[in-house]
Amino acid sequence: MAVRTEPAVPTWREGRVTGWLTTVDHKRIGILYIVSAFFFFFAAGLMAVLMRAQLSQAGNEIVTEDSYNQLITIHGTAMIFLFVVPILAGFGNYLVPLMIGARDMAFPRLNAASYWLFLLGGLVILSSFLADGGAANSGWTAYTPLSTDEFSPGTGQDLWILGLHLTSLSSLAGAINFIVTIHNMRTPGMTWMRIPLFVWAIEAFSVLLVLVLPTISAAVTLLLLDRQVGTDFFAVENGGPVLWQHMFWFFGHPEVYIMVLPAMGMLSEVIPVFSRKPIFGYKAIAFSTIGIAFASMLVWAHHMFTIGLPDYLQAWFMITSFSVAVPTAIKIFNWLATLWRGHLWFRAPLLFCLGFIALFTMGGLSGIMLATYPVDYQAHDSYYVVAHFHYVLFGGTVFGIFAGTYYWFPKMTGRMYDERLALTHFWLMFIGFNAAFLPQHMLGLMGMQRRIYTYDRGGLFEWYNLVSSLGSFLMALAILVFVWNMAKSWRSGTRVGNDPWGADTLEWYATSPPAPHNFDRVPYVSSSRPVRDLRQRLRENGS
Amino acid sequence: MGRRTVVVIVAALAALGLAAVPILLALAAPADLGGLAPAGDGSPSGEAINELYWFVFGICAVVFVLVEATLVLFVLRFRRRPETAAETEGPQIHGNTRLEIIWTIIPAVILVVIAVVVLVRSPAVEATGGDRSDELVVRVEGHQFYWRYVYPDGEIALDTLVLPVGRPVRLELTSYDVNHSWWVPDLTGKRDAIAGQVNELRLTPRREGSFEGGCAELCGILHAVMPTTVEVVSEAEFGDRLEALGGQDQSGDSQLALGEATWETSCAKCHGPEGAGDIGPPIARLGTLVNEEALRELVTEGLNNPDVEGYMPPVGRGWPDFQLQALIEYVRSNEALAPPEGGGGGR
Secondary structure: OOOOOOOOOOOHHHOOOHHHHOOOOHHHHHHHHHHHHHHHHHHHHHHHHHHHHHHOOOOOOOOOHHHHHHHHHHHHHHHHHHHHHHHHHHHHHHHHHHHOOOOOOOOHHHHHHHHHHHHHHHHHHHHHHHOOOOOOOOOOOOOOOOOOOOOOOOOHHHHHHHHHHHHHHHHHHHHHHHHHHHHHOOOOOOOOOOOOHHHHHHHHHHHHHHHHHHHHHHHHHHHHHHHHOOOOOOOHHHOHHHHHHHHHHHHHHHHHHHHHHHHHHHHHHHHHHHHOOOOOOHHHHHHHHHHHHHHHHHOHHHHOOOOOOOHHHHHHHHHHHHHHHHHHHHHHHHHHHHHOOOOEOOOHHHHHHHHHHHHHHHHHHHHHHHHOHHHHHHHOOEHHHHHHHHHHHHHHHHHHHHHHHHHHHHHHHOEOOOHHHHHHHHHHHHHHHHHHHHHHHHHHHHOOEOOOOOOOOOHHHHHHHHHHHHHHHHHHHHHHHHHHHHHHHHHHOOEOOOOOOOOOOHHHOOOOOOEOOEOOOOOOOOOOOHHHHHHHHHHHHHO | OOHHHHHHHHHHHHHHHHHHHHHHHHHOOHHHHHHOOOOOOOOHHHHHHHHHHHHHHHHHHHHHHHHHHHHHHHHHHOEOOOOOOOOOOOOOOOOOHHHHHHHHHHHHHHHHHHHHHHHHHHHHHHOOOOOOOOOEEEEEEEEOOEEEEEOOOOOEEEOEEEEEOOOOEEEEEEEOOOOEEEEOOOOOOOEEEOEOOOEEEEEOOOOOEEEEEEEOOOOOOOHHHOOEEEEEEOHHHHHHHHHHHOOOOOOOHHHHHHHHHHHHHHHHHHHOOOOOOOOOOOOOOOHHHHOHHHHHHHHHHOEOOOOOOOOEOOOOOOOOHHHHHHHHHHHHHOOOOOOOOOOOOOO
């Protein structure tokens, strides 16, 4: 039989650079997402270091009052819209098809479009510092009337709106892609009670995005119309200031869980592998994910306890906010039970997971304090809140993201990271984080308001601020160690096989890095731990 | 113990030690608890908030210690021993329904208890109960970037509010521009000042003294320097202080004092104490300062013209005529600010 052979002539699409620019492969798109998101993380982190430098002593003049407000706005916006959400989407992109035994996402081209929209949005937001009048300076919450054309006349606010539109569109398309993929492309045998818990988390993440992103898109569209066309959607006489807060937080609070749930999903993958045990309470964790997602849409006005809501609404939103704590506690207890009687293997991924549990517990409990609305009368809009959400989003989510990064790094690159640098990264970050944010609880209760660029109090107040600033510098150092580790290991780390960790889920069945088509044949799955099943079978056949 | 274990334990101790630094600092400063609790004991409602704070804090602290202790215990107890092979599995336990039910119900019950206690104590926090027949009502306006207080008979005070000790007070908060939030932590919790609506904050100052506060809601570039002082004084002194504010609408010392306060809070924060310019441009000796029509337009509309460099907030919204007049009289009386004779006119 004659076989027609053609020389493999690489087209322009397969070049080293163009291959990445034109890719529709979910794994390459995932890596693009992750690398770009880390870039924005470093940029936004640098802004945080500048802010902490400004606040390290009373009456510093490192940045001006106007630049400071631009920094807080873009720091928050970038961390949320350009780092946490996209990097989680990046991990989802890379992992979901592999974990469910699919070849790619349901809509590969839409997937690529999502990435490029995100990158464009990110560049718009970052470059808005160059705009006439500088970047937006009304905070990431962009409360009206402050963000209207009357009080924020510069173009920075309009660019902020454009950036949000682009990233929201990106997230929305990505979320729909995830939902379609998870619902339709699971490999045979991959029932809903067998999909990895990370996939459950991405499902909840996507459903929440689809439900709440349209609200923020609508809100910023109306704000844009008010600013540019002269409409009156957020006019004072129409109750605009409070309307904006409702629209913003109806999106803004679920956004917190959008950012936390996939990181929790990462913990549910990493902890069992490094404990050498199955996850404790798979169903409880899966259902608590759904429970958190549902409850998160009922709590938004706990950000608005001081705007003068009637008593019955204060009570209602306090109780709904409390209700989120129950499924969250269930997750913490199940992770602890997974550790129980395990053989804990202290590699960086597990350490970051333990850091997550330790710090997120703190953030969760200070959340209970804040949801107690009389306490919120004191703590609201103070540094107590800043400390709280950094314990949740940095101590929680970002530690989870680092756990995931170290855990899946060998899969993505085919190489092992440097463990000693990773442990250095962890301890610098853990110590730096607590030094930076623990004193902020006290500062808040002593009366330090959020978003102030200066203060004139000395004594303990100034000492706390100094400790906090030094902690943030330590975190910056930790990040440098991380970057060095990633850059070095990606080039010259030790090569690894398919499954360096002895893990359970399907992505470890593929090669490291996986082939473009992921699997040579369609995997069949008969439990939630297919790769462990395979190891067992090999061991039985071998003996 | 393996080397790695030692490293882990030492690092954990170091982390705990570092975390203890702020706590030790806090203990060294007993005056205001070093931020371990809200400061507000200056009124019964502030005290009620503090009680709730300690109640919830106590419960959270117990949960926190239990969870963290369990975590540390498990980490030490179940670490992989050097003799254990890497692939050795722990017991293959997939879950326990009874445990799941227990640790669902316990947090739920704790939260219900907290909610009930909070709702029972809510009237004390809001200070709605008791005899409030002699209540003092003060209007509080947040402006970019100062606080304007109006007493029942129309007397105006800027940035400094004087209140009588032991008398119920109702603050009616509003704004003419962006959102602000009135917060004097030593007295009680904060409440937002929002344009287009009036929020109420009730409190009864219970000891004399001077209490510092500020704006808690981002309101623009000078958000950080929008302080306010509440001076709580005896009923007799309060009467004197209020009387001294009388006659702001007639020529005299009282008018000049209002004009000076208006200059210092509404103009000088941006344009400098001598009007020589700071964040805002120099305005000393500008004709607009003494031209009533032009000045009124400027302070109620602000400056937000793309053709003119910079932005000026509408600092004078809600001013009665006599406050504008007081400002003009003060400028005229101040040699550094007054424009040359005959120099009246627009900018």
